[in-house]
Structure formats: structure tokens, C-alpha cells
Amino acid sequence: MTASESITLNCAELSSRELARKLFELKGDSAVRLLASPASRPPSSLCSGLTEHLSIEIDGNVGDFLYLLGAEANIEVHGNAGDCVGHSMVSGGVTVRGSVGHSFGAFASAGFLTSLGQAGDFCGRGLVGADVFVRSKVGSFAGFEMLSGTLVLGNGAGENLGTGMTGGVIYVRGDVKSICPGLRGVRLKDADAMRLSLLLVRAGIKANATDFKAFRSRQGE
Amino acid sequence: MNSSSSATAILEELMFTQAELPGASAASSTSEAVPVARTDCSVAVYEGQRKFKFSVPYFVRGLGRAELGLAWSPFCGLLRGHGIPVFSDVKSLEGVPASAVPARWACRYIDEPIDATELKSADAFELMCRSRDARSWCWTSEVGMMQLESFVFAVRMAAGGDTPIGVGLPLGCHDADIERCVSANVDFISLVARFSQLDANDIRSVIRCRHIAQQAKRPDLSIFVTAPLRDIQHAHKLLALGATAICVDELLLPLIPKPNATSTSLSANSGMLSGISIPQNRKPIELPELSVMLTKFRDELADRMLSVGAPSLADFNANTLRSCTERCCRITGVAALEL
Numbered sequence: 145m146t147a148s149e150s151i152t153l154n155c156a157e158l159s160s161r162e163l164a165r166k167l168f169e170l171k172g173d174s175a176v177r178l179l180a181s182p183a184s185r186p187p188s189s190l191c192s193g194l195t196e197h198l199s200i201e202i203d204g205n206v207g208d209f210l211y212l213l214g215a216e217a218n219i220e221v222h223g224n225a226g227d228c229v230g231h232s233m234v235s236g237g238v239t240v241r242g243s244v245g246h247s248f249g250a251f252a253s254a255g256f257l258t259s260l261g262q263a264g265d266f267c268g269r270g271l272v273g274a275d276v277f278v279r280s281k282v283g284s285f286a287g288f289e290m291l292s293g294t295l296v297l298g299n300g301a302g303e304n305l306g307t308g309m310t311g312g313v314i315y316v317r318g319d320v321k322s323i324c325p326g327l328r329g330v331r332l333k334d335a336d337a338m339r340l341s342l343l344l345v346r347a348g349i350k351a352n353a354t355d356f357k358a359f360r361s362r363q364g365e
Numbered sequence: 366m367n368s369s370s371s372a373t374a375i376l377e378e379l380m381f382t383q384a385e386l387p388g389a390s391a392a393s394s395t396s397e398a399v400p401v402a403r404t405d406c407s408v409a410v411y412e413g414q415r416k417f418k419f420s421v422p423y424f425v426r427g428l429g430r431a432e433l434g435l436a437w438s439p440f441c442g443l444l445r446g447h448g449i450p451v452f453s454d455v456k457s458l459e460g461v462p463a464s465a466v467p468a469r470w471a472c473r474y475i476d477e478p479i480d481a482t483e484l485k486s487a488d489a490f491e492l493m494c495r496s497r498d499a500r501s502w503c504w505t506s507e508v509g510m511m512q513l514e515s516f517v518f519a520v521r522m523a524a525g526g527d528t529p530i531g532v533g534l535p536l537g538c539h540d541a542d543i544e545r546c547v548s549a550n551v552d553f554i555s556l557v558a559r560f561s562q563l564d565a566n567d568i569r570s571v572i573r574c575r576h577i578a579q580q581a582k583r584p585d586l587s588i589f590v591t592a593p594l595r596d597i598q599h600a601h602k603l604l605a606l607g608a609t610a611i612c613v614d615e616l617l618l619p620l621i622p623k624p625n626a627t628s629t630s631l632s633a634n635s636g637m638l639s640g641i642s643i644p645q646n647r648k649p650i651e652l653p654e655l656s657v658m659l660t661k662f663r664d665e666l667a668d669r670m671l672s673v674g675a676p677s678l679a680d681f682n683a684n685t686l687r688s689c690t691e692r693c694c695r696i697t698g699v700a701a702l703e704l
């Protein structure tokens with residue numbers, strides 16, 4: 145296949161393995177449109193291990209483990225996504241226009257993950273450097289065992305925010321049901337506000353950074 | 366009798382059946398060739414092309430650079446020469462000459478990210494149901510009960526599609542956990558002893574694992590067993606009971622030279638010594654006893670297989686064993702010895 149190609153693939157017509165092979169064969173800077181049929185089960189494990197600079201748009205809902213261990217590619221989902229989106233992600237970006245399941249961005253080491261809907265429990269679990277943004281509500285245990293990186297929650301947080309967190313920062317706008325004892329609210333510094341503003345712009349959200357509260361682990365004190 | 370001695374006793378209470386010696390006609394039909402048993406085995410990738418091959422059904426799991434020091438590199442060369450894979454991370458193999466690097470498998474604990482380098486350069490990859498920090502066995506909440514198949518598939522695709530992906534479970538685990546792995550289309554199941562001594566349930570879980578794989582129409586599913594075995598005959602019996610390959614760490618450990626802390630730190634070329642070149646007038650380390658032992662392991666297994674009439678490991682199964690006691694028969698399901 146030639147570089148800078150633009151192709152459309154129908155997920156319902158290909159097996160998961162065939163679909164993965166076709167994506168692996170694509171050269172950098174290609175644009176791909178994946179059609180996920182609403183009639184069939186949302187395809188799981190899509191785009192796992194991709195390392196080319198691809199631009200991928202997915203029409204429809206996708207299943208679990210979207211873009212596991214992915215690098216370089218930018219993915220936009222026009223629908224909802226399952227659990228563990230961006231698991232162990234290395235770089236690139238994922239934008240989900242709908243809601244995502246649990247463990248959104250789990251163990252992601254770099255890149256940017258956005259959900260414009262809600263997220264389930266364990267959002268940003270074990271983050272090791274990536275930036276994760278959720279516009280609407282998230283479940284319990286957001287930022288669980290987070291080591292570094294940034295978690296931005298646009299509409300409050302559920303219970304046990306930051307359990308086991310040892311590094312990184314969580315920004316929350318709205319109410320937090322409960323935070324773990326190892327977490328503390330900190331004053332939003334100028335550097336925080338600037339960084340947060342940039343992340344909000346990147347996510348395409350009009351919001352004021354000063355509306356957010358910052359939470360860090362007490363272990364860093 | 367405590368649990369550990371009962372586990373050892375169960376293995377002792379199993380005996381191999383003796384096959385008839387090959388007759389003259391059989392020998393002449395193979396041009397007077399000496400009969401040999403094939404000790405090689407392999408792990409196939411589900412719906413894939415590649416196979417992860419072993420020359421003998423043994424592997425090394427818990428011996429690394431820390432345990433061997435300067436002997437690590439020659440040890441790796443020895444394993445490669447004997448076709449024995451090693452469980453190691455990439456960093457531990459840095460500095461080992463390319464010609465001495467054995468087949469490698471790597472793992473990911475549940476509370477860690479998947480490392481792209483580890484995954485993509487491994488000959489096989491294990492998803493351990495174990496927390497490295499908490500040192501406890503459990504299913505990770507991010508994978509859950511229902512998503513193991515998707516997770517295994519995603520990891521397999523991220524590895525390139527042709528690397529065997531397996532799950533690490535504790536030896537003696539519940540049947541439901543094994544069933545979950547088999548139904549998730551894993552390429553292998555790795556059963557790792559929880560404790561420093563075996564018990565009867567550990568042996569039973571190997572048998573159950575093979576039984577479940579056969580019931581699920583996956584008779585070739587590879588089962589690796591990491592257990593504290595101190596007798597190679599016990600390894601033979603576990604192979605016959607359903608294991609595909611056995612960890613031989615405990616058997617090799619007495620022959621491993623203790624690392625010399627001083628020489629290791631000098632050779633590390635680190636800290637204040639990093640700018641100073643140290644003369645390398647040390648004699649290369651040789652491991653003749655280990656080499657002899659590994660050859661002996663292979664030959665003894667081949668002899669054992671021939672003695673029970675099993676030309677390959679696929680034929681080396683529980684039918685070649687007999688239980689000497691009623692208790693052993695009840696626990697293992699192996700037919701009782703008839704006089």
C-alpha cells in the first residue's frame with residue numbers, strides 16, 4: 145500500500161485477525177475509516193499494537209481494549225467504547241465521542257485520551273505518564289494506583305478518588321464523593337492552570353482552568 | 366504425614382509401565398537403526414503459523430543474572446545449546462552475546478503496564494494473574510472474568526500475531542480458573558507453585574488442566590509447570606501426567622557457582638568506576654557440570670520414553686504410568702498396578 149492512503153474498512157466483513165493485519169500493513173500518514181455495524185457485536189481489541197502514524201476514524205461503537213499498547217496513531221471513535229481503552233498506550237491519542245467503560249487509559253505511559261461522555265470505574269488506573277480527560281461523570285476509584293501523568297475530570301468524581309496513587313495529578317471540576325486518605329487537595333498554581341488550559345483546549349472543551357481543584361498524593365510531600 | 370511429603374509420596378507411588386523391547390523385525394525395518402525418542406516439544410499460536418520450539422521439555426524460570434553473576438552469560442549459552450528456554454526480561458540479557466541468547470519468554474504482572482519491548486521481542490509472553498507488589502494471586506479487575514479472551518487477543522495482536530500468549534496461574538488453582546483460560550484461547554497455561562513445597566492438590570491441578578484442555582477440544586494446549594522438584598524422575602512423571610514442560614531450576618541450583626560480589630561489581634562498570642577501564646584478564650567461566658547435567662536430563666528422558674514405548678512426547682502420557690497405591694490411584698486417576 146502506498147503512503148498517505150485513505151481507505152475504508154468494514155469491521156463486519158473481516159475477522160478480527162484480518163482487520164488487524166490490514167491495519168498493520170498500512171504505511172504512516174494513512175487515513176482509515178472503520179465502519180462498526182450497529183447490528184453486530186462491537187469489535188474488540190481494535191488497533192492493538194499499532195505503531196504507524198495513522199489517522200483512524202471509527203463510525204459506531206467499539207468493544208474492549210481499543211488501541212492496547214498502541215503508539216503514534218490518532219483514533220477518533222464516533223460512538224461508545226468498551227473497557228480498557230488505551231491500555232498500556234505508548235503514544236498517540238484516542239478521542240471517544242461517547243462514553244467509555246472501566247479502566248479508561250489503564251497503565252498508559254504517554255499520549256492523550258479523551259472521553260466526551262462518561263467513564264466507568266478505575267478511570268486512569270495505574271497511569272504512568274499519559275494525560276486522560278473525561279468530560280462527564282466517572283465511577284469509583286479514578287486514578288487508582290496512578291504513578292504519574294494527568295487525570296482531568298470535568299464533572300466530579302465518584303468514591304475513593306486516588307486510592308493507592310503515588311504520583312501525578314488529578315484535576316476535578318465539581319463534587320468528589322470521597323477521596324482516599326493518601327490524597328490531598330492542593331492550590332492550583334499558575335503552572336497547573338496553564339497545563340490544564342492546554343489540555344482542555346486539546347480536548348476541545350471550553351472551560352476555565354480555575355474552576356478545577358487539584359489533587360496530589362501525600363507521598364510526594 | 367505432612368502435605369509436602371504426601372505430594373512427593375504420590376509421585377513416588379507412581380511407576381512407569383515397561384514396554385516390550387523392540388523386536389528384531391522392528392529393528393530391521395528401520396535399517397538396524399537404534400531406536401530414539403523425540404524429546405522436542407512446541408507451543409503453537411492459536412490460529413497462527415509460528416511455533417515456539419523446545420529441544421527438551423524443560424525450562425529455566427527463576428535463575429537470572431542476580432543468581433548467577435558472571436556465570437549468567439555462559440549459562441545462557443548453555444541453555445541455548447541445549448534448546449532450553451529461559452524466563453527473563455530484556456535487561457537481564459543485555460551484554461549476553463547474541464549467539465548465546467536462548468529462547469526467551471517474558472511476563473506481565475497484573476499491576477504493571479505491558480512493556481512493548483518485552484512483548485515484541487519475546488518468544489512467548491505470559492500474563493501472570495499475580496501482583497508483583499502484593500505478592501498475591503488474583504484476576505486483575507481491568508481484565509475481569511468476561512474479557513480475558515479479548516485481552517489475550519489484543520496482546521497477541523500487539524505482539525505481532527505470531528507470539529504465543531499464555532496465562533500464569535497458581536499450581537493447585539480452581540478448575541474454573543483453568544476453564545476460563547482455555548475458553549479464552551490462550552496458547553499455554555503456566556502453573557506456578559505458590560509454596561516452596563508441593564502438595565497433592567498441586568499434582569491434581571496438572572492432571573485437571575490437561576483434562577479440561579482435552580474436554581475443550583484443545584488436547585495440544587501447552588501446560589508449563591514451575592514446581593520445586595528435586596528429582597528428575599518426578600519431572601518425568603509430571604510430563605506423563607499432562608505437563609508439556611517442567612521448570613528445572615531446583616535441579617540445576619546446586620550446580621550453579623555462587624556469584625562473586627566483588628568481581629560482579631567491578632565488571633558492572635558503574636558509579637565512580639565507570640570511567641576506568643578494568644583489565645579483563647579473568648578466565649572465561651565454564652560450567653562443565655551443568656552441561657553434563659543438561660545432557661543427562663535429555664538422555665534420561667529419552668531412555669524413559671523408549672522404555673515405556675513412547676517415541677514422542679505426545680505418546681508419553683498417563684497411560685504409561687501405574688498407581689502403586691489406592692490413594693495415589695484416587696488422587697491422580699492413574700490406573701492401578703496389576704500384578
